[in-house]
Amino acid sequence: MMTPATLSELREAVLSAPRVLAVGAETKPRLSAVGAEKISTRNLRGILEYEAAEFTFTALAGTPLSEVVSTLAEQGQYLPFDPMLVDAGSTLGGMVASGLSGPGRYRYGGVRDFILGVRFVDGRGRLMRLGGKVVKNAAGFDVPKFLVGSLGRFGAIGEVTFKVFPAPESRLTLKIPATEDTIAKVGNSRWAPDALDLLPGGEWLLVRLAGPGPALEGLAGEILNQFPGEIIGNTIWDDLREFRWATGSGLLVKTAITPDRVFEFPAAHVSCGGNVAYSSALPLTGLTLRGDAPLWIGGRNRFALEAAVKHALDPEGRFPTLDD
Amino acid sequence: MSTAALERLAGLLPPERLLRRPAELAAYESDGLTAFRTRPLAVALPETEEEVVALVRHCLEWKMPFVARGSGTSLSGGSLPIAGGLVIALNRLNRILKLDPRQRTAVVQPGVVNTQVTQAARPFGLHYAPDPSSQSICTIGGNVAFNSGGAHCLKYGMTSNHVLGIKAVLATGEIVSWGGQSRENTGPDWCGLFTGNEGLFGIALEITLQLLPLAECFHTVLAGYRTLEEAGDAVSAVIASGLLPGAIEIMDALALEAAQAAVHAGYPEGCEAVLIVELEGPREVVAFERGKLDAILEASHPVEIRPARDAEERLAIWKGRKSAFSAVGRLSPDFIVQDGVVPRRRLGEALRRIAEMSGETGIRVANVFHAGDGNLHPLILFDGRESGALHRAEELAGRILKMCVAMGGSITGEHGIGVEKREFLGEMFTSDEIDCMQRLRSAHDPFGIANPGKMFPGKGAPALSHVGLHPLEKAGLISRE
Numbered sequence: 001m002m003t004p005a006t007l008s009e010l011r012e013a014v015l016s017a018p019r020v021l022a023v024g025a026e027t028k029p030r031l032s033a034v035g036a037e038k039i040s041t042r043n044l045r046g047i048l049e050y051e052a053a054e055f056t057f058t059a060l061a062g063t064p065l066s067e068v069v070s071t072l073a074e075q076g077q078y079l080p081f082d083p084m085l086v087d088a089g090s091t092l093g094g095m096v097a098s099g100l101s102g103p104g105r106y107r108y109g110g111v112r113d114f115i116l117g118v119r120f121v122d123g124r125g126r127l128m129r130l131g132g133k134v135v136k137n138a139a140g141f142d143v144p145k146f147l148v149g150s151l152g153r154f155g156a157i158g159e160v161t162f163k164v165f166p167a168p169e170s171r172l173t174l175k176i177p178a179t180e181d182t183i184a185k186v187g188n189s190r191w192a193p194d195a196l197d198l199l200p201g202g203e204w205l206l207v208r209l210a211g212p213g214p215a216l217e218g219l220a221g222e223i224l225n226q227f228p229g230e231i232i233g234n235t236i237w238d239d240l241r242e243f244r245w246a247t248g249s250g251l252l253v254k255t256a257i258t259p260d261r262v263f264e265f266p267a268a269h270v271s272c273g274g275n276v277a278y279s280s281a282l283p284l285t286g287l288t289l290r291g292d293a294p295l296w297i298g299g300r301n302r303f304a305l306e307a308a309v310k311h312a313l314d315p316e317g318r319f320p321t322l323d324d
Numbered sequence: 325m326s327t328a329a330l331e332r333l334a335g336l337l338p339p340e341r342l343l344r345r346p347a348e349l350a351a352y353e354s355d356g357l358t359a360f361r362t363r364p365l366a367v368a369l370p371e372t373e374e375e376v377v378a379l380v381r382h383c384l385e386w387k388m389p390f391v392a393r394g395s396g397t398s399l400s401g402g403s404l405p406i407a408g409g410l411v412i413a414l415n416r417l418n419r420i421l422k423l424d425p426r427q428r429t430a431v432v433q434p435g436v437v438n439t440q441v442t443q444a445a446r447p448f449g450l451h452y453a454p455d456p457s458s459q460s461i462c463t464i465g466g467n468v469a470f471n472s473g474g475a476h477c478l479k480y481g482m483t484s485n486h487v488l489g490i491k492a493v494l495a496t497g498e499i500v501s502w503g504g505q506s507r508e509n510t511g512p513d514w515c516g517l518f519t520g521n522e523g524l525f526g527i528a529l530e531i532t533l534q535l536l537p538l539a540e541c542f543h544t545v546l547a548g549y550r551t552l553e554e555a556g557d558a559v560s561a562v563i564a565s566g567l568l569p570g571a572i573e574i575m576d577a578l579a580l581e582a583a584q585a586a587v588h589a590g591y592p593e594g595c596e597a598v599l600i601v602e603l604e605g606p607r608e609v610v611a612f613e614r615g616k617l618d619a620i621l622e623a624s625h626p627v628e629i630r631p632a633r634d635a636e637e638r639l640a641i642w643k644g645r646k647s648a649f650s651a652v653g654r655l656s657p658d659f660i661v662q663d664g665v666v667p668r669r670r671l672g673e674a675l676r677r678i679a680e681m682s683g684e685t686g687i688r689v690a691n692v693f694h695a696g697d698g699n700l701h702p703l704i705l706f707d708g709r710e711s712g713a714l715h716r717a718e719e720l721a722g723r724i725l726k727m728c729v730a731m732g733g734s735i736t737g738e739h740g741i742g743v744e745k746r747e748f749l750g751e752m753f754t755s756d757e758i759d760c761m762q763r764l765r766s767a768h769d770p771f772g773i774a775n776p777g778k779m780f781p782g783k784g785a786p787a788l789s790h791v792g793l794h795p796l797e798k799a800g801l802i803s804r805e
Contacts, residue, residue: 053563054667076566112513113485128757134665136697137734138471138520139741139752141761145516166566184426188449190540190606215608256508258427276508287510300511303500308767
């Protein structure tokens with residue numbers, strides 16, 4: 001496995017073999033389970049710029065999320081979408097390539113909504129920077145967003161710039177019985193929940209509030225007046241973040257859904273207010289993150305454009321395709 | 325253009341919806357960037373998605389350039405017609421196809437006006453967050469094409485952050501459909517790539533938007549300062565406090581003078597700058613954060629702090645702010661709205677340098693900006709009747725953009741490159757990067773028929789002429805941002 005330590009070495013690595021794929025810590029191993037020379041980003045790490053007052057940071061792709069999370073926390077800031085598999089060792093680049101956001105996506109958006117810029121190597125070995133480094137930028141096509149969820153099939157991500165937010169003063173978690181109606185009612189309420197997730201089993205809805213502590217207690221009291229439930233510890237989110245509930249087969253599949261389909265996924269962790277299901281039993285559709293299943297379960301939409309864009313960024317097919 | 329192509333075009337729409345006469349075309353010659361105008365060959369007014377698809381496929385067959393157009397409010401000349409080309413005006417595709425209050429989404433056609441989405445959502449306690457100043461007239465199709473911003477981007481992002489799904493006809497004639505009702509997706513973010521394409525990829529036919537619950541409570545404060553620098557320091561203090569305001573805006577003395585004259589906003593007297601900060605959320609949260617914000621502002625040496633006491637006063641504050649651009653039309657027969665971004669910590673330095681450049685050139689510049697985002701909108705005043713005045717104003721605008729890039733910022737925060745800034749794309753991107761974007765463009769549009777002459781530097785510079793304010797602007801119907 002190649003282990004470039006600089007962006008120019010990443011470029012050389014891309015050009016060194018007819019078929020390559022950049023990988024991080026491989027915490028979502030099914031995404032990279034294809035025939036290609038692997039380029040590990042393990043030595044391509046470090047936070048290059050972090051200006052707390054700008055709400056932005058730039059870091060190399062192999063930077064572990066744990067390092068990012070703790071560096072931001074020192075300045076009272078965070079990535080509001082709650083990156084997943086942090087303890088498991090996930091990297092920033094892996095997070096972007098997999099497009100995996102956590103429960104906090106519910107309130108302010110996911111990886112796609114906070115990425116600002118990227119430096120990547122295309123299939124012809126060109127190292128390029130697209131997007132920008134400031135919190136607002138509309139210059140040129142939004143390639144950084146496109147690379148979110150692209151599974152490394154269109155380019156090798158070397159460096160990324162993200163927008164961050166000030167972290168809320170405190171958080172409070174409520175556990176109430178889950179019904180489709182409850183999800184809609186809490187979601188459309190004045191309480192502005194920070195996260196809204198169903199625990200595997202489908203019986204319980206977690207409502208996370210975030211903001212100034214004294215205000216949250218008042219909100220929590222009002223919610224518990226309307227729904228039977230209780231306040232529980234915030235550590236439950238750590239378990240969800242690491243998929244600790246998903247033991248057994250080892251299968252883990254992400255499916256984008258809508259809240260009216262939540263109860264089709266009783267065994268899953270349904271996150272983001274009923275908009276995404278993480279299943280450890282084979283669902284009818286979805287993207288397999290780990291385990292023994294096709295990458296795309298139940299197929300996916302394909303347009304002629306996809307091949308044209310692939311050709312634009314990787315004319316020689318140096319990276320695998322989304323179907324490999 | 326061959327007669328055959330025109331004949332075939334005429335067969336696609338009834339004659340009253342294919343404008344050909346000069347008098348009919350005149351209204352479409354320009355957009356919000358009024359210094360440019362070009363007469364198109366024809367303007368098509370489709371009413372259905374099928375008609376749009378047929379028009380695009382016709383253009384493909386005859387290699388006829390086309391420009392999709394909503395309300396023509398682009399400030400970068402994004403909807404400037406192409407000589408000999410077709411304008412596809414989408415205003416009649418103005419239906420909200422679906423509004424799902426439980427899932428908090430709306431599916432709209434491209435000609436739906438921005439505020440109509442919020443109006444339709446409000447009975448359900450919801451709203452559509454992106455709020456460009458021209459929101460009462462600009463269309464969602466245009467917002468998607470240019471990834472429009474607004475005053476609340478710091479917390480809620482730009483248009484792209486609210487687009488969940490897109491059905492579009494590409495310039496290849498292919499109909500694509502990405503995303504949909506879910507807030508999540510798997511695979512590459514095709515919607516993200518399409519949003520902000522500046523009309524170079526194709527035409528969005530249906531757009532699925534995310535709606536957000538209306539905040540229960542707002543705390544909007546207007547604070548006047550003796551100097552711009554003090555206002556800028558107040559912004560830094562607010563940011564450092566860990567608060568996340570929905571909006572942080574600043575207007576300078578010249579912009580204030582204009583807004584005051586236009587809408588009698590009642591700003592504090594004797595101020596060189598006015599700062600607007602808005603908090604929003606559940607009332608308990610706002611009550612708590614309000615104390616924090618008020619303390620920060622009181623310590624920031626304001627001349628006066630004026631919190632909005634009710635919804636009406638809040639609206640008045642925003643009305644003054646959003647009318648500022650057009651109001652500048654009262655100070656000067658013509659002006660250019662710039663849209664650079666600098667790192668927030670360099671805002672003060674950027675404003676000083678702009679003031680110096682203004683002094684050196686003798687060109688007046690008013691500043692209205694999204695201080696929370698570092699997004700500057702210098703309004704460069706000139707009188708187009710003076711020989712060379714437009715050229716000098718453009719030169720100054722160019723110097724400001726170069727300064728933004730040199731400071732690590734961007735040449736556009738929310739208006740796009742369009743015609744106006746295409747010669748500056750190379751300031752931000754290398755030739756490899758521009759080539760990469762051109763290849764992406766070709767993937768969507770191999771013949772270069774969709775809005776050619778925009779975004780990328782080079783051939784086919786449109787005619788530059790002085791024309792003054794947009795007619796709708798003069799009538800007070802639209803405003804610029």
